[in-house]
Amino acid sequence: xxxxxxxxxxxxxxxxxxxLFKTFPLSHTKAxxxxxxxHGLLYTWQGSDPTLKPTLLMAHQDVVxxxxxxxxxxxxxxxxxxxxxxxxxxxxxxxxxxxLIAIMEAVELLLEAGFKPKRTIILSFGFDExxxxxxxxxxxxxxxxxxxxxxxxxVIIDEGAPITKAWGSVFATPGVxxxxxVDVDIVVRMPGGHSSIPPAHNGIxxxxxxxxxxxxxxxxxxxxxxxxxxxxxxxxxxxAPSFPRKLKHLLHKRRPSCKKHDALAxxxxxxxxxxxxxxxxxxxxxxxxxxxxxxxxxERTSFTVNHRINVGSNIASILSHITDLASQIATKYNLxxxxxxxxxTPSSITLSHRKTALEPAPVTPTVIDPKAPSAYSVLAGxxxxxxxxxxxxxxxxxxGNTDTRYYWDLSENIFRFAPGWDKExxxxxxxxxxxxxxxxxxxxxxxxxxxxxLRNLDEVDL
Ligand SMILES: [Zn+2]
Numbered sequence: 151x152x153x154x155x156x157x158x159x160x161x162x163x164x165x166x167x168x169x170l171f172k173t174f175p176l177s178h179t180k181a182x183x184x185x186x187x188x189h190g191l192l193y194t195w196q197g198s199d200p201t202l203k204p205t206l207l208m209a210h211q212d213v214v215x216x217x218x219x220x221x222x223x224x225x226x227x228x229x230x231x232x233x234x235x236x237x238x239x240x241x242x243x244x245x246x247x248x249x250l251i252a253i254m255e256a257v258e259l260l261l262e263a264g265f266k267p268k269r270t271i272i273l274s275f276g277f278d279e280x281x282x283x284x285x286x287x288x289x290x291x292x293x294x295x296x297x298x299x300x301x302x303x304x305v306i307i308d309e310g311a312p313i314t315k316a317w318g319s320v321f322a323t324p325g326v327x328x329x330x331x332v333d334v335d336i337v338v339r340m341p342g343g344h345s346s347i348p349p350a351h352n353g354i355x356x357x358x359x360x361x362x363x364x365x366x367x368x369x370x371x372x373x374x375x376x377x378x379x380x381x382x383x384x385x386x387x388x389x390a391p392s393f394p395r396k397l398k399h400l401l402h403k404r405r406p407s408c409k410k411h412d413a414l415a416x417x418x419x420x421x422x423x424x425x426x427x428x429x430x431x432x433x434x435x436x437x438x439x440x441x442x443x444x445x446x447x448x449e450r451t452s453f454t455v456n457h458r459i460n461v462g463s464n465i466a467s468i469l470s471h472i473t474d475l476a477s478q479i480a481t482k483y484n485l486x487x488x489x490x491x492x493x494x495t496p497s498s499i500t501l502s503h504r505k506t507a508l509e510p511a512p513v514t515p516t517v518i519d520p521k522a523p524s525a526y527s528v529l530a531g532x533x534x535x536x537x538x539x540x541x542x543x544x545x546x547x548x549x550g551n552t553d554t555r556y557y558w559d560l561s562e563n564i565f566r567f568a569p570g571w572d573k574e575x576x577x578x579x580x581x582x583x584x585x586x587x588x589x590x591x592x593x594x595x596x597x598x599x600x601x602x603x604l605r606n607l608d609e610v611d612l
Pocket of ligand 1: 210245246279309
């Protein structure tokens with residue numbers, strides 16, 4: 151995409167803002183609306199007590215594309231918004247127009263009911279979350295930090311984990327942490343020449359050997375004390391009827407100082423790859439290129455390794471691990487190693503990382519103390535008030551990043567949570583693929599949740 155104001159494709163958000171204006175008239179009279187970087191929507195509903203920190207609710211307006219070739223596979227056309235009595239179908243229906251509309255509906259309903267908040271309510275809607283949020287969320291957060299300062303929000307809610315079943319119970323697992331991210335580019339430079347008289351190993355062979363070494367030294371599962379999945383396991387062991395006995399046993403035996411061969415994490419990881427990567431740094435070689443002709447030896451071979459960094463680890467330790475591996479291969483083939491120093495020479499292995507690198511997110515506190523309400527206890531209480539006390543609330547972790555990556559400085563209480571739940575239609579969101587849809591019952595409950603949450607937050611001292 152080009153820049154806002156230059157690339158006409160951004161103009162798609164103008165009629166959407168118009169739709170919100172038409173659909174939520176009270177919100178547009180009583181709340182102040184600011185446009186940040188043209189399409190970022192920032193609503194402020196001023197509370198009566200300026201000493202209370204505001205509540206910040208987030209969602210994004212943009213959606214991922216629908217590839218033309220997949221349109222015929224859709225049960226109902228992807229941009230029809232077709233309602234069949236149970237679901238609304240279409241791209242964005244569950245990621246994340248539903249959250250945005252539920253927030254607007256909640257505010258509109260509270261205004262209709264004559265609610266007057268003590269605590270200011272801020273709505274912040276980005277417009278490029280699916281391509282990293284640089285133009286939307288990053289600008290919105292800059293604006294908010296300038297206006298309110300650091301650590302100025304009582305709580306932030308953004309899109310995130312749905313309510314799901316596990317171990318015979320129902321769990322709401324608001325995301326209180328996110329894994330980190332780093333892409334490492336590796337270049338192997340070796341002498342070229344005619345392929346009829348090749349050396350035993352050329353650049354592609356050496357790159358292949360390094361890739362094999364990287365895969366053979368992948369990261370082990372490890373549960374840091376602050377990893378929210380540990381909290382989820384503890385909650386499951388305590389309350390879920392079919393929690394595995396072996397896991398329970400390992401939980402009791404766990405030593406908080408254990409760093410190597412974490413038996414609990416290894417056992418918990420057997421559940422599925424999805425679970426494993428909630429407590430493991432992932433490493434995947436995703437791009438490769440080298441060579442130009444079948445009769446010429448490759449002079450420059452490059453590949454890229456994607457990492458999603460485990461909670462408790464950091465970018466520096468990932469870079470140091472891959473440097474160790476590259477140095478073994480460099481020594482073996484008498485190549486110079488340039489590790490993250492910005493140089494590339496003939497006969498060398500060069501490592502660099504991309505600017506998109508991101509540390510794991512700070513972990514939101516999830517302590518529940520009956521004497522001192524916390525943002526987490528209000529979230530948990532609101533959820534159980536709405537769905538019943540059979541729903542367990544436990545900390546969750548996200549493997550991807552939401553727009554909240556730009557909001558870390560605004561609050562320590564960040565939750566990535568999809569509060570709408572339809573127990574009959576669970577898991578049928580089809581986010582980012584064919585037949586994306588939202589259960590209208592889940593959507594109505596999301597609206598109810600936001601109404602209750604905003605009212606509850608107004609009653610507590612945070
Ligand atoms: Zn989303």
